Amino acid sequence: MNGPQAQARWEPMAEDRPDRPLREVTVRVVVADDHPIWREAVARDLSDAGFTVVGTAADGGSAVSHTLATRPDVLVLDLNLPGMGGAEVCAAIVDAQIPTRVLILTASAELQDVLDAVKAGATGYLLKSAGREELIEAVRETARGKAVFTPGLAGLVLGEFRRLANEPAAKDRREVPELTARETEVLKLVATGLSCRQIGAHLFISHRTVQNHVQNTLNKLQLHNRVELVRFAIARGLDAPT
Amino acid sequence: MVTALWRGLDVFRPFAWLFAVYSASVRHQGHQGYPAFAQPWLAWVVLGVLGAWTVGSVLYRTRSHSLNVVRFELVLACCAILSTRLVDTPAVILGGAKTLPGLWPAAAVVAWAVLKGWRGGMLAAFLVGLADLVEVGVATQNTINNIVILVLLGGCIGYCADLSREGHAALGEALRLRAEAGERDRLARTVHDGVLQTLSYIQRRGIDLGGQARELGEMAAEQERLLRALVSRSPDQPPAGGLQPAAGMRREVDLRLALGRYADGVVSVIPPAGPVLMAALVADELAAAVGAALDNVRCHAGADAHAWVLIEDKGRDVTVTIRDNGVGVTAGRLAEAAVSSRMGVAGSIRGRMSDLGGTVTLDSWPGAGTCVELTVSKKGPAS
DSSP states (O other): OOOHHHHHTTSOOTTTSOOOOTTTSOOEEEEEOSSHHHHHHHHHHHHHTTOEEEEEESSHHHHHHHHHHHOOSEEEEOSOOSSSOHHHHHHHHHHTTOSOEEEEEEOOOOHHHHHHHHHHTOOEEEETTSOHHHHHHHHHHHHTTOOBOOHHHHHHHHHHHHHHHHOTTOOOGGGSOOOOHHHHHHHHHHHTTOOHHHHHHHHTSOHHHHHHHHHHHHHHHHHHHHHHHHHHHHHTTOOSOO | OHHHHHHHHHHHHHHHHHHHHHHHHHHHTTOTTSOOOSSHHHHHHHHHHHHHHHHHHHHTTGGGOSHHHHHHHHHHHHHHHHHHHHHSOHHHHHTTOOOSSTTTHHHHHHHHHHHHHHHHHHHHHHHHHHHHHHHHSSOOHHHHHHHHHHHHHHHHHHHHHHHHHHHHHHHHHHHHHHHHHHHHHHHHHHHHHHHHHHHHHHHHHHHHHOTHHHHHHHHHHHHHHHHHHHHTTOTTSOOGGGGSOOOGGGOEEEHHHHHHTTOSSSEEEEOOSSOOEEEHHHHHHHHHHHHHHHHHHHHHSOTTOOEEEEEEEETTEEEEEEEEOSOOOOHHHHHHHHHHTOSHHHHHHHHHHHHTTOEEEEEEOTTSOEEEEEEEETTOTTO
């Protein structure tokens, strides 16, 4: 189900890839949103900030097809698209094994939808009420391969690990991903509003290490999600070659 | 249930017919203390007709549940009873011989009961009883007994059929209402999403335009936060305690809702995706302690301070972390205030938490605000 390319996406990227000066290499973006006003506004803001918007999409199906056709650096994705849900779009893009990263930009109040999309492969989450500068910075960070962890997303990821740990149905403890003590500490600090630099200063580690810890928690969750899907597929006898 | 009654009837009818044939064959040989039939050929013709009807109703089960069919069956049953007069001599009949079809007419009574309820069942039973009386000519004890049993049978089975039909209708109505509510929820989500989008957009444009438009933007931002808090309440997940007697400590609430009311422009509440259910009294006290901590932030952390409230569900326990990005206090002063309980707010938090059997930790770094961590058992001090 997963080729070597898909595997590589789960490795921590922040430390490996040096921050590129973004003025030299333009970041290519696809914007998917079913509200035309928002779609245009976001696309205009991103173009003004120097990004190249290579496509826009108004529904889930065309978000996937545009992304597969243009292979942008970042897909800015609204969760409530007609046709396909946000998690399905994320899964389709991860399955296609293209380097595009997904940043969720949503007005949705459904936290479970956000969590599902992140588990399916999105690496960032921003509310639409966030300011323009925040959005531009988030797209830039996502293009660099960094996870965009708002306090809200850190809280959701932390909550999901807690839920997995508390699940009575977890017969085999090895199957449940666990956070290290340091990862838990870092996630809690991110969830209560501290920046990577502040956390680094507090814990006497570099802010890059902090970012790595954050990225690792996301990788563990997404890997667990893939493993669960494969297990489900095998249990249903869907593993036979077609 | 009604289908099960029909199925039972389909099984009963052949057995009743076989019993009638058996009884007739015994009579045919002149046993049972009664002389042989006066008109044996007629007896076999009548039983043959009943047999054909029985086989037909088994073969065409699904089509045999209509009013015309059961009406005809009732007529057939009455005719079969009356034919006994021709088959047997009056002396034999008065002597207490069974009717020719035996138990078979009960099938017609049950069919009426299943199709038309208790009224239909009793009506059919009366008609069959009438045929019995006409057949015998006088009301013997035996005939009266049979009639009473038939009427009770028709009434009881009809009542069962009525009840099951009402239950079925109620279930259908409940399912319809649930489907309607689900559809309304789905539409509401779409509408809410649209409103949230629009409010966010007004906020964004308002800030861009500045001046009076900025005020509009801020109003939109406030409404957006309120609506988001309302929509996050996920009404389709009833609290797990909802089925238990809702008394005192037993009642459970979602802590996310209890703390969600603190969210505004200054305070961000960071919940997990699923509900955090805990005893209502504990949740109320915990929420009051969080409120006190947030009051402390407003008083001491400075005008530009922002606060984050993180909710963690740890299985048996719940931890709520309140951090602000205000000026912070030096560790020494904090410890001193905490020990002497001179800090009114800290005292209020500690008091509430020790009542609940929970713990409080305070931490502060200059420049990075103050952090208060409250941990408490979901069930309160009793557990």
